[in-house]
Amino acid sequence: MTSHPQDLRPDTITVSAGRPPRGHDSPVNPALILSSTFHETESPRDGDRIYGRMSNPTWDPFEEALAELEGAELPALVFSAGLGAAAAALSLIPTGGTLVIPRNAYGGSISLAEAEAAKGHLKLIQVDIAETAEVIDHLHGAHMLWIESPTNPMLEVAETQSLTEAAHAVGAVVVVDNTFNTPLISRPLDYGADIVLHSVTKYLAGHSDVVLGALVTSNKEVRAELKTHRTLHGAIAGPFEVWLALRGLRTLALRMDRSQSNAMELATRLASHPAIAKVRYPGLHKDPGHQRAKDQLKGFGGIVSIELESREAADALVKSVRLWLPATSLGGVESLIERRRRQPGEPVTVPESLVRLSVGIENVEDLWADLDQALSTSAGQTG
Numbered sequence: 529m530t531s532h533p534q535d536l537r538p539d540t541i542t543v544s545a546g547r548p549p550r551g552h553d554s555p556v557n558p559a560l561i562l563s564s565t566f567h568e569t570e571s572p573r574d575g576d577r578i579y580g581r582m583s584n585p586t587w588d589p590f591e592e593a594l595a596e597l598e599g600a601e602l603p604a605l606v607f608s609a610g611l612g613a614a615a616a617a618l619s620l621i622p623t624g625g626t627l628v629i630p631r632n633a634y635g636g637s638i639s640l641a642e643a644e645a646a647k648g649h650l651k652l653i654q655v656d657i658a659e660t661a662e663v664i665d666h667l668h669g670a671h672m673l674w675i676e677s678p679t680n681p682m683l684e685v686a687e688t689q690s691l692t693e694a695a696h697a698v699g700a701v702v703v704v705d706n707t708f709n710t711p712l713i714s715r716p717l718d719y720g721a722d723i724v725l726h727s728v729t730k731y732l733a734g735h736s737d738v739v740l741g742a743l744v745t746s747n748k749e750v751r752a753e754l755k756t757h758r759t760l761h762g763a764i765a766g767p768f769e770v771w772l773a774l775r776g777l778r779t780l781a782l783r784m785d786r787s788q789s790n791a792m793e794l795a796t797r798l799a800s801h802p803a804i805a806k807v808r809y810p811g812l813h814k815d816p817g818h819q820r821a822k823d824q825l826k827g828f829g830g831i832v833s834i835e836l837e838s839r840e841a842a843d844a845l846v847k848s849v850r851l852w853l854p855a856t857s858l859g860g861v862e863s864l865i866e867r868r869r870r871q872p873g874e875p876v877t878v879p880e881s882l883v884r885l886s887v888g889i890e891n892v893e894d895l896w897a898d899l900d901q902a903l904s905t906s907a908g909q910t911g
């Protein structure tokens with residue numbers, strides 16, 4: 529790992545980590561290495577590159593940078609996608625073992641867990657992750673607790689530390705999907721989580737131009753098992769995607785700051801807009817997750833979910849925006865808007881009239897003006 533003269537702050541680490549060693553004429557950025565195979569040596573050593581499904585030099589700087597940001601003692605593992613990383617994490621559950629997962633976790637993670645459960649690979653218990661006592665009740669005999677907080681797109685906030693301690697007390701592995709927060713807002717390894725998952729596709733890469741995932745852990749045996757899964761399942765990232773992700777990571781702190789301040793301003797204005805039935809944003813004082821978010825997180829994030837009067841009004845809003853982009857995904861520089869239930873895989877606990885806003889880094893007045901005009905246009909639509 530790149531050695532630093534002192535303990536650096538996270539926003540500095542995003543800029544300084546994963547750079548090549550200093551030296552005469554040495555580049556300041558890591559090279560993009562496109563090679564599927566590597567020269568054999570006469571005396572093979574542990575960690576030799578061998579073949580591109582096992583390792584690639586372009587993965588290393590990103591894996592080191594992400595580990596440094598998450599406070600991990602071992603390099604992260606980059607995967608083909610967030611769900612590729614999720615599949616590797618689920619593979620730690622022994623056949624027939626129990627997984628406890630938030631009812632409103634990211635739809636893809638739930639679909640994957642349900643598919644595994646349908647084949648008898650695991651037993652699935654879905655919980656309301658904000659209800660600490662309910663979650664703890666279900667942990668008995670569990671092999672893995674999956675935490676997502678705030679959840680996507682309901683933005684429920686969990687008591688992550690208590691849940692992690694309760695899971696460890698029964699010997700369960702704790703996986704935290706930290707995609708929404710990024711390590712700038714929360715570092716799950718610090719409160720004892722075993723594995724951190726990222727959809728790097730979102731904030732870390734930040735430009736909606738790569739699909740990528742990652743796992744971070746400080747446990748040597750766990751990391752080795754996850755890496756073997758990655759190699760044998762071929763869930764590997766293309767070097768160019770990883771190179772782009774490190775480039776994106778350099779501006780993470782600036783993007784998060786802007787996205788969060790925009791989100792706070794828009795959530796506040798939306799909360800008093802007559803066309804909006806409900807605003808979900810942990811930054812709002814009235815939000816049920818506000819106190820927990822304040823206690824546990826270093827920010828409230830860039831995602832705001834709103835509920836309109838009806839599904840029709842929600843569809844009309846999405847159809848009427850001109851600057852916001854109607855598209856799924858989140859965490860990019862551009863603001864995206866989506867009625868989540870239009871996705872067939874979305875949990876039915878997500879209201880039909882819910883629209884998720886991924887707030888980008890544009891000028892907040894332009895974002896507001898566009899939402900406001902679209903809300904007036906859609907106000908005439910009734911269920």
Ligand SMILES: *Cc1c(COP(=O)(O)O)cnc(C)c1O
Nearest residue numbers: 609610611634680707727729740
């Ligand atoms: C997008 C997303 C994932 C899945 O990641 P992919 O990169 O799309 O495979 C997992 N968790 C959360 C919270 C997400 O937003």
